[in-house]
Amino acid sequence: MHELSVALGIVKIAEDETKKANAKKVELIELEIGTLAGIEFESLDFVWSSAVRNTVLENAVKKIDIIKAKAKCVDCDTVFNINYLYDSCPSCNSNFKGIIQGKELRVKALEVI
Amino acid sequence: MCGTCGCGSGENGVRILNPLDAKKHDNHEHHHHQAVGRSHSHEHSHEHHHKTVLEVEQNILQHNDVMAARNKGYFEAKNIFAINLVSSPGSGKTSILERTLKDLKKEIPFYVIEGDQQTLNDANRIAAINIPVIQINTGKGCHLESDMVYDAVKKLDIQNDSILMIENVGNLVCPSMFNLGESKRVVIISTTEGVDKPIKYPDMFHTSDVCIINKIDLLPYVDIDLEELKQYALKVNPNLQFFEMSATTGEGMENWYNWLKTQKP
Numbered sequence: 498m499h500e501l502s503v504a505l506g507i508v509k510i511a512e513d514e515t516k517k518a519n520a521k522k523v524e525l526i527e528l529e530i531g532t533l534a535g536i537e538f539e540s541l542d543f544v545w546s547s548a549v550r551n552t553v554l555e556n557a558v559k560k561i562d563i564i565k566a567k568a569k570c571v572d573c574d575t576v577f578n579i580n581y582l583y584d585s586c587p588s589c590n591s592n593f594k595g596i597i598q599g600k601e602l603r604v605k606a607l608e609v610i
Numbered sequence: 611m612c613g614t615c616g617c618g619s620g621e622n623g624v625r626i627l628n629p630l631d632a633k634k635h636d637n638h639e640h641h642h643h644q645a646v647g648r649s650h651s652h653e654h655s656h657e658h659h660h661k662t663v664l665e666v667e668q669n670i671l672q673h674n675d676v677m678a679a680r681n682k683g684y685f686e687a688k689n690i691f692a693i694n695l696v697s698s699p700g701s702g703k704t705s706i707l708e709r710t711l712k713d714l715k716k717e718i719p720f721y722v723i724e725g726d727q728q729t730l731n732d733a734n735r736i737a738a739i740n741i742p743v744i745q746i747n748t749g750k751g752c753h754l755e756s757d758m759v760y761d762a763v764k765k766l767d768i769q770n771d772s773i774l775m776i777e778n779v780g781n782l783v784c785p786s787m788f789n790l791g792e793s794k795r796v797v798i799i800s801t802t803e804g805v806d807k808p809i810k811y812p813d814m815f816h817t818s819d820v821c822i823i824n825k826i827d828l829l830p831y832v833d834i835d836l837e838e839l840k841q842y843a844l845k846v847n848p849n850l851q852f853f854e855m856s857a858t859t860g861e862g863m864e865n866w867y868n869w870l871k872t873q874k875p
Contacts, residue, residue, distance in 0.1 A: 499753060499784035506670040514664050535787050535813050582812035583845040592848040602671060607664040
């Protein structure tokens with residue numbers, strides 16, 4: 498259940514940034530999470546309420562932008578959508594690929610008051 | 611709640627223990643992490659409701675990555691080759707470690723960090739072979755994080771030009787996300803596990819450099835096709851390097867030892 502560590506990482510960033518901006522609380526938090534980032538969204542929802550209790554995020558709306566993973570084939574340069582890390586290149590069947598997006602795990606923006 | 615191990619109280623907090631002075635430390639709990647800052651209690655006498663949008667763009671695991679970079683810098687400066695050993699519980703991480711240390715300790719200075727949720731058992735096994743070892747008990751935490759390793763490394767006082775073995779918590783999922791600053795990540799799978807484990811738990815195989823297939827002495831008794839297992843692993847990570855061995859009989863350990871010797875700074 499590493500989602501709890503992730504949720505607490507989000508809380509820490511929100512606390513730090515809210516303090517820096519001299520704000521009181523967060524109304525909206527925007528996250529960017531890639532489909533290959535290793536996060537189960539249901540697990541994140543499950544731990545969210547206990548992680549944000551008594552923090553600036555307690556009543557914040559959580560918005561997640563899901564970034565669909567893409568890879569580029571090392572052998573033939575084809576860029577393709579990938580659902581699993583073991584997907585091969587659809588053009589040449591090579592397993593050598595670089596993940597170009599989909600590993601994101603970021604706090605994008607906070608709307609604070 | 612502790613941001614690193616997810617514990618709710620000191621009772622289950624992360625503990626960093628030296629088996630040699632465990633008795634002294636028995637009632638001494640290390641909290642490497644302060645509870646995450648709580649909301650500020652200062653009150654504003656007037657309400658102002660203008661919203662501000664903060665473009666944060668921050669990696670959520672940034673703290674772990676920064677501390678991992680710090681560990682890596684320390685290892686490089688002291689010429690320490692650090693291995694992060696990961697696997698499911700029961701694949702034989704500790705047995706491989708024990709055998710390796712016994713066979714090579716005259717040639718290579720070794721240090722060990724053991725990660726488990728509870729107990730000093732693994733550290734005691736390593737200490738019994740006279741290798742400096744620190745045990746990290748993660749409490750309810752399911753993986754090691756770089757700041758725990760940072761604290762453990764400080765206690766180990768590692769000499770230059772040596773090898774540090776970090777045995778992660780037995781778990782094929784969570785440790786994959788947490789870089790510890792290691793030089794190489796080694797994933798262990800045993801012949802009693804399924805051939806499709808690499809695609810069931812792809813993140814761990816994707817982030818590893820080496821894959822050890824352990825318990826090959828059991829091959830006559832188990833129904834597993836090693837070639838098929840390797841094909842699955844290579845689909846996830848075509849750069850994986852394999853070693854087949856049995857930590858019980860010693861078969862195949864030689865290739866692994868030769869690899870370690872060539873990696874050693």
